[in-house]
Amino acid sequence: MMTRKELDLWVGIFAAIGIGAMLFLSLKVANLATFTNSDSYQIKAKFDNIGGLKVRAPVKSAGVVVGRVGEITFDNQTFEAVVTMNIGAKYEFPKDTSAKILTSGLLGEQYIGLTPGGDSVNLKSGDTIKLTQSAVVLENLIGQFLYNKAAEGDAKK
Amino acid sequence: MRDIVATGNLVEVESVNFSYDRLQVLKNINLVVPKGKVVAIMGLSGCGKTTLLRLIGAALVPDEGEIRVAGRAVNRLGDEELFALRRKMGMLFQFGALFTDMSSFDNVAFPLREHTRMPEPLIRDLVLMKLHAVGLRGAAQLTPAELSGGMARRVALARTIALDPMLVMYDEPFTGLDPISLGVISQLIRKLNDSLGATSIVVTHDVAEALELVDYVYYMSDGKVEFHGLPEQVRAAGLPSLHQFVYGEPDGPVPFHYPAAEYGQDLLAR
Amino acid sequence: MTARVLELLRALGGRLINNWVWRLGFATRFLWLTLKESGTSFRRFHLTIREIYFAGVLSLIIILVSGLFVGMVLGLQGYDTLVRYGSSEALGVLVSLSLVRELGPVVAGLLFASRAGSAITAEIGLMKATEQLSAMEMMAVDPIARVVAPRFWGGVISMPLLAALFSAMGVFGGYLVGVRLIGVDEGSFWSQMQAAVDFREDIVNGVIKSLVFGVAVTWIAVFEGYDAPPTAEGVSGATTRTVVTSSLAILALDFVLTALMFRGT
Numbered sequence: 001m002m003t004r005k006e007l008d009l010w011v012g013i014f015a016a017i018g019i020g021a022m023l024f025l026s027l028k029v030a031n032l033a034t035f036t037n038s039d040s041y042q043i044k045a046k047f048d049n050i051g052g053l054k055v056r057a058p059v060k061s062a063g064v065v066v067g068r069v070g071e072i073t074f075d076n077q078t079f080e081a082v083v084t085m086n087i088g089a090k091y092e093f094p095k096d097t098s099a100k101i102l103t104s105g106l107l108g109e110q111y112i113g114l115t116p117g118g119d120s121v122n123l124k125s126g127d128t129i130k131l132t133q134s135a136v137v138l139e140n141l142i143g144q145f146l147y148n149k150a151a152e153g154d155a156k157k
Numbered sequence: 158m159r160d161i162v163a164t165g166n167l168v169e170v171e172s173v174n175f176s177y178d179r180l181q182v183l184k185n186i187n188l189v190v191p192k193g194k195v196v197a198i199m200g201l202s203g204c205g206k207t208t209l210l211r212l213i214g215a216a217l218v219p220d221e222g223e224i225r226v227a228g229r230a231v232n233r234l235g236d237e238e239l240f241a242l243r244r245k246m247g248m249l250f251q252f253g254a255l256f257t258d259m260s261s262f263d264n265v266a267f268p269l270r271e272h273t274r275m276p277e278p279l280i281r282d283l284v285l286m287k288l289h290a291v292g293l294r295g296a297a298q299l300t301p302a303e304l305s306g307g308m309a310r311r312v313a314l315a316r317t318i319a320l321d322p323m324l325v326m327y328d329e330p331f332t333g334l335d336p337i338s339l340g341v342i343s344q345l346i347r348k349l350n351d352s353l354g355a356t357s358i359v360v361t362h363d364v365a366e367a368l369e370l371v372d373y374v375y376y377m378s379d380g381k382v383e384f385h386g387l388p389e390q391v392r393a394a395g396l397p398s399l400h401q402f403v404y405g406e407p408d409g410p411v412p413f414h415y416p417a418a419e420y421g422q423d424l425l426a427r
Numbered sequence: 428m429t430a431r432v433l434e435l436l437r438a439l440g441g442r443l444i445n446n447w448v449w450r451l452g453f454a455t456r457f458l459w460l461t462l463k464e465s466g467t468s469f470r471r472f473h474l475t476i477r478e479i480y481f482a483g484v485l486s487l488i489i490i491l492v493s494g495l496f497v498g499m500v501l502g503l504q505g506y507d508t509l510v511r512y513g514s515s516e517a518l519g520v521l522v523s524l525s526l527v528r529e530l531g532p533v534v535a536g537l538l539f540a541s542r543a544g545s546a547i548t549a550e551i552g553l554m555k556a557t558e559q560l561s562a563m564e565m566m567a568v569d570p571i572a573r574v575v576a577p578r579f580w581g582g583v584i585s586m587p588l589l590a591a592l593f594s595a596m597g598v599f600g601g602y603l604v605g606v607r608l609i610g611v612d613e614g615s616f617w618s619q620m621q622a623a624v625d626f627r628e629d630i631v632n633g634v635i636k637s638l639v640f641g642v643a644v645t646w647i648a649v650f651e652g653y654d655a656p657p658t659a660e661g662v663s664g665a666t667t668r669t670v671v672t673s674s675l676a677i678l679a680l681d682f683v684l685t686a687l688m689f690r691g692t
Binding site: 214216239240241243244246247248250251252254255256257267268271272 | 567
Binding site for chain 3: 004007008010011013014015017018019021022024025026028029056058
């Protein structure tokens, strides 16, 4: 028969380690510590083809993660993909920054790479990046390669 | 009912019918329990006595008829009033029904802690007094698992009288007890009834003990009250079923043999 | 011939309606009563604390040990498959997502149902069989408020904590096997995991799942206990039913919740 004090102690320990586990999961396992919405601003970029880019993919500049992809939508007027990125507030980029969709490794996940330009004015929240390069689509690459090979073969004849 | 000097009836059961699903358990029961008296309700197993007790305690609602406790119709009370009335009634269940996850002390303290705002020191004193009245003050820290059957029942009795009820009901209090415990319980029923100024109803089929103890007897059979009277009248009863019951005769209105085919035929049949 | 078949169908339908639909209605009303009478569970919180101890604390050992082993197995199996595609650094991702999204809530829920759920059913059923609940009623104490509701809330509060502990132990187990034993790069293990596991999508959804499972399991457990026939076979049948019904409910609800929450990221 446990006394009330013993019960309280054990339940307290249980609750403490339970909450500790949740904190561990949130901070160490998930990405709660990085990038809460309050200190990020949004930039848009339009691409002809986003390839395999997904929401929450990283946005990197010089290889360092500076933000995350927030939303991906389709512009039915220009038939382009519109990618909204959440960039950390402490990172500012000039207006003529270019955005490229790159692949990490040979067959890895796709991310957006930002290469800064030289403009003195910086991008503000809601701005759109003008210079973009779409993703490299593997099928197109292979098709191109085969076409080139075929063209070479013709030229040799 | 005309045989007792009526000092006022605490419980009045009037023309009560009750059925469990399709089975009619009580048929037109009429019964009164005068204040301050110890009344026995006796009968064979299944005659409806426990059901009657539950009806008086308002755990069940009669199909027809009325049950009055202290003048209030129990089967028509609202929740709040029933709640208040139940605090003045105590019921001792057949095997005690002690809460197994707490000590004897906490069991007896339970009604006090639930229904009153008494401070713990006062509760402690009261609990020890009640346990002392049943002779188990020294067993206060034992859990029900550590008590013998008789002791458990006495602790349950202490719990039943914790709030000094005006009506105490006993469901088969003598079942399964050794002779000493039997004597103890019997004495306690009488002593507590008189010292609390309460009224008691004892449901039992222990004839010898009951006739020694109670002031008045109701004998039930097959859902009806077949006989009622003072203990001497019960002993002298001419009614065959009552006679068989009181004297424990193996054969009589309740037959020895369960209905079956003719003996000779059964043996010779293929 | 057709008459027999019809008769069989009619009997089946009758039993279906009587046993299942009727019981479900009764169980729903019972849940409503339990929720209505929950005031006491919180005003006298020590009652609920006691139940958190019996449902949660006493389940700790089995949850922690199982979590560790599940995580370790995930580590082994995951590595075995991933290494074929040269993606062994994604082991952290595999282990953590599997645990946080699915295995944590579901397996912890199943273990909880069989350990704590059956204990609750047996306890309430036995209290009913030994007339303790009737005695309480006769003493003008509502058994639902005093006995059932604290156990309900004890289970609901314990479940998410247990699921989180299971997942955390699992991740640790995966780490032990993957990084320490096999030699996957520690940095990639954690960083890829952090990149892939989203707080709102994965962690919060996992917690929601465990809450839903907690409600389902504890509801079934208290109901079966309260409704059990007051005999030895009655209580044992009720305990079995609790474990079986809870387990099926967890798996079914898991499908529904997963479909709602994780519709292709």
